Amino acid sequence: MDFYTLSDKTIEKELGHRIKALRLRKNMTQKQLAAATTLSLNSIKSLESGRSKLATLIAVLRELEALDHLENFIPEISISPMQLAKMQGHVRKRASGERLRPQAKDESEW
Numbered sequence: 001m002d003f004y005t006l007s008d009k010t011i012e013k014e015l016g017h018r019i020k021a022l023r024l025r026k027n028m029t030q031k032q033l034a035a036a037t038t039l040s041l042n043s044i045k046s047l048e049s050g051r052s053k054l055a056t057l058i059a060v061l062r063e064l065e066a067l068d069h070l071e072n073f074i075p076e077i078s079i080s081p082m083q084l085a086k087m088q089g090h091v092r093k094r095a096s097g098e099r100l101r102p103q104a105k106d107e108s109e110w
Helices: 008-025 030-037 041-048 054-063 067-073 081-087
Strands: none
Touching: 008 041, 008 054, 030 041, 030 054, 041 054, 054 067
């Protein structure tokens, strides 16, 4: 499935459908899953309809023994040896963004 061609809402619904299919494969009702995760029934329903919080998603994946799928969801970013040497062992904490550079004086200015 090419997620780039889908809207955010469509992706949310697709993830909800996949969570529901995973729950049904484990032969659990929404109520049983809610009790096992200590979440409300409405939280489970919201997750399966594509409207949920990350904490809810994590709790449900943990109960459905599917946390290992998160590795495929967003894999850990590795640093190349060259980048590591350049950074001299420092861990990057923020993006560089645009830096203000002094403007070169143009001869046509007053």
